[in-house]
Amino acid sequence: MTTADLHSGPGLDALRPVAPKDRIFNLDMLRGWAILGILAVNAIAFAWPAALTMAEAPPPLNASHADTIGVWVIDVFFADKMRTLFTLLFGVSVFLVGGERSDLDRGALLRRRLGWLALIGALHGALLWFGDILLLYAVSGFIFLMFRSWSARRLLWVGGGVTLLWALLAIGMYWGMANLPPEFASKMAEGMPTANPDRIQAAVDTYRSGWPAGWIANFMVWISFLFPMAIMTVVTVPLMMLGLGLYKSGYLTGQSPMWVYLTVLVVGGANLALSAIWGWQAAMAPDGVDPTGGWAHASTGAAPLVTLFYVTALILLTKFGLKAVTAVFVPVGRMAFTNYLTQTLIMVTLYYAPWGPLWFGTHTTSQMWMVVGVIWVAQLLWSPLWLSMFRMGPLEWVWRCLTYGRMVRLSKGGD
Template identity: 65%
Template sequence: MAAVDIESAPRAAPALEPVRPKDRIYNLDVLRGWAILGILAVNAIAFAWPYQLTMSEGAPPGVLTQADHIGMWVTDVFFSDKMRSLFTMLFGVSVFLVGGERFDDNRGPLLRRRLLWLGLIGLIHGAVFWYGDILFHYAYCGLLVMLMRSWSARRLLWVGGSITLLWGLVATAGYWGMANMPAEYAEQMKAGMPAMDPAAIQATIDLYRAGWPSGLLANLETWATFQLMASPFLIPVTVPLMLLGLGLFKSGYFSGRSPLWTYLLVIALGGANLAAFAWFGWQEAMAPKGTDSTNGLAAAAGGMAPLITLFYASVLILINRFGLRVLTAVFAPVGRMAFTNYLTQTLIMVTLYYAPWGPMWFGSHSPAEMWMVVIGVWIAQLIWSPLWLSAFSMGPLEWVWRCLTYGRMVPIRKPAAAPVAA
């Protein structure tokens, strides 16, 4: 996603010209790379298991080993909701970086075209390949955020931050309350929830393994269900996160220009939240099935996921601020190609799990086994991204998206270096 360098002196640029690589903000690329890799750790289960399992407290067919419980603990504690929150915040930044201020009559139409093309790409991605697509949701949320992109940093932080904090408090209290409600109410709630039907789960597995078109139709049905039943209700969560991200950008937080104490405070609060979640989550993961030795504290500690998100962001920003970019440089190329890497993650996972040209692993991998696949994809993208960017100025799908947005072919190859005078 396009970015400009606010750390240097302002300079005018042609309104409809693509953003040059040297104008990118390094911190945003690092954060985006970290987020896009972490998103795969969360999404892997949705590629590999029937949706009935991913939406419940169940497990895949077979007996889970201790390694599987550890794998699920790692995903829940360190990745779930944190990476989506970070990527959502950064998308809010991109709305402003592409569209500029609301009164910009040149860049505003450019932003609208960019979001509309993203919506179309998201429709194809979700309906045809993988029901868990987020791009379509981001496109229509982006159309709302673009109306507020000229708000001041203070207003964005107050509105986006307050609503995000409210949802976090609601989630924290709700998780704890559900775990500690009277037994009779808990039984009534459990009785009202759909039971996990092993026959239905196996039928879904067989449907996906049958190849296309049955697998395509199953994915389309699940995607349509989520679009109707879930995605609209995520708008009040997604839009505030985008506003919060844009407020953090405008305030200088993402570029490392905020006072040091603000980063240290976020690190202290977010780190404490992460430590508590890890500790209580580990106790819950190691407890016998159906028991909760933490009395709901494990679930409650995960309610403030955006705070842990900001902990990650603050650590990475301070590493860069203190001149230790060598420790974060590995993420920047992945972030510069985030759109390509997100969609290639889908291509790889669909190929492995239910595309007719792949090994059809759908429903056969445990959480521990899926982590091996995730790490393999991480390694591939960490290698592939800098190699591609050594010859090209942007990722291949970023280039396609940009050509569609501008309505013309834009350069993708890096310009040849000028010869050095003798």
């Protein structure tokens, strides 16, 4: 989850943490944007039962016009886009930490790093929140190890090609499901999860009853998600290839030709605009009516294009005089691991931990947005404050100590 963690050298003793001046601004900036955005997507999964969030048109989340707008904002601007950006950047991190496949020392260190990430992710998912993505990244990272020395061209063609294939399949599937003949649609609906009020209320009561009942409920959902998460490696690994290809080609560091950036900006921006328009039309339509003929849902399959639009827009803002604006995301990105897990600790405390107010199942989407906004402000403020005194985030430090098998310096100063 960090940018460049190591200097290359002949052995593990020669590896040392990178100084802030050696970090790559754009990668930290993009990672900060992603870590904030992903909270907007995850908030509903913290605040309501999984059975509701996976159901078709969850009614309690659309209690008012403001809540409908809140769902529209999440679906159009954040859902899948932030996870995609996280994954692109993780592919870059694998290379920056592990180097080329020929570098056996750094490769060994990288495998230890991924091993500890897998353990942390498993504990995160089993003990706190079923929606953990760290375990998926660790498993995908181990698979991605064999591809990290590929050329930029090969990474872009293979990673980009597979990602495009998945996007086209998703678009076709979503559109097709929205346009099934009525008799087939009714049969499909019978097998879909439903937001049964009694089932949802029973889950809410379980989570709010405290632990161990709430913890057991979360653990069982996490277990049920392990197989689907494993399948997600077929999407995640190609995205890591694409991310590393964009880095090696110079795209993520602002070195690509301007016509390339403008092309991505136009194509990605057009997709975002259409998705927003269609999504708004569908959101404002009566229940069960889709005036877009399925395109509102289908357009979400092209999430990687919107992700690349965000990446390009932020890179160009940085490149052409607005670095002071994009720089606000850099400290958040430098502490992405800490901030991601801190988001979990805050949300679990607020929604279903026995020591918190137990808001689980009580907030509408607009109320959740207020919580998200407060956490955004807190992380935008506390990240630079912490980094003004320390060299890395507290959990980055723990992860690094575990990886090195020794204590490393946390306070600022000489190595």
